[in-house]
Amino acid sequence: MRLEQLTYLIAVHESKSISLAAERSHISQPALSSAISKLEDELGVVLLKRTNAGAFLTEIGEQIIVIAKEVLNKVDEIKSVAHGDSFELNGNISIAVEPSINITVMPEILTNFKQNHPKVNALLKVGESNNILRDVQSGKADFGIILKTDAFSSAKDLNYKELFSDELVIISGHNCEITSGSETMPLKKALSLPILLYNTEYITNCGVSSVLQKYGDINVSYRVDNLEMMEKILSQGKTIAFVPQFMADEYVKSSKIKKITLSDARLEVTILLIWLNRHHLSLVEKEFIKVIKSVSSKKYGENVTEE
Structure with a gap:
């Protein structure tokens, strides 16, 4: 044997x-x-x-x-x-992450992990939360980092750690006609505006839509699966998007995008690290989880969920 x-x-x-x-x-x-x-x-x-x-x-x-x-x-x-401490880990890790995580947290996670464990190959895929959930359930990805969705809440055979919590805010083009002069906005008005979703399905089924639909019908005008396309469409000034605040803070570094907060509601979202119950955590993967938790705590410490 x-x-x-x-x-x-x-x-x-x-x-x-x-x-x-x-x-x-x-x-x-x-x-x-x-x-x-x-x-x-x-x-x-x-x-x-x-x-x-x-x-x-x-x-x-x-x-x-x-x-x-x-x-x-x-x-x-x-x-x-x-x-x-001299033991060199090696192997492969596959992880699928939500786009907001990919542009904010993952660069530091991958850089720190690779610096300490240069012989480990990390394979990264970016996708929408519910698609990532299916990838983890089918064994295509070792880990996923997602927004907590209704689909996750009803899923079985999953382990998870809550990394941190945040809230949804609105982003739009700086010269957006429908948000002109607004720094805050009531939720009801926001839901009536044309909305762009990061969504990898032809139907409306994603982490953000599962939050918004609890408050009424939403007016979805675009579904895209590319962040560059998302920014270009928003900059045209005809639509808005709901994203976690930490992602909005990254977007507003561009002169093309502005952030608008909700004046009468707090739409809380939770960021989860997930993996299958039946997945055996290797020493490499345990070290990777430590780095994910450490970087998340460092970047969003005030919002990190305690175990």
Whole structure:
């Protein structure tokens, strides 16, 4: 029995797919399948049920996976004790993040982490919160950083940490006709204006819309999945957007965009780090979580949620 066989078994358990597990483990599908088959032969049991819908653990496989995770955790502890601070982590981490996080927090997170762990490859994808949720649930991403949405609240089998909280504000072009002269605005008026959403679906289904729709119908005029396009459309002066305040503060550094606060409402949003319950946290990933929490606390300390 080899440690990589246990690692591959855990990868299949997390992704429910041999092909996806192989891709994320950076080996060929036949090689991964062969490694697990050899483990099954050695143990004399069937660990996986291979079906057209994916690969799933058998009853005995469910029992063995618990011990496999404990074994790999102990291996990480041994490496840490043996090498102390001189131990060089390596491996891959995939993370999907909401665009507001990508332009504000992620540069510092990735820079700090890479500086301390140069042999670790961090693979980053930017997307809307509900799409990220699906990527994490399907095993395509190890972690996600999202706005807390209704879809998250009804999801199962997820671990999460609340990083910090904030509130939605309005951004528009500096020369916007419909917000001219306004530094504050009532929520009812704002909802009646043409709204631009960062949304990666053709339907209106995102973290921001799930907050706004609690207060009435919204007038969606644009859905885009590109921040540069978002800024260009806003600068034309025909629409507004609701974004977290920390993202708005980044946008207003541009002379093209201004921020407007709501005069009669506080639309609170929570930023979450999420991962699957069944995902085994490696030593690399535990270190990555520490950096995410540290940078979030440093940048938005007054809003960081205590555990």
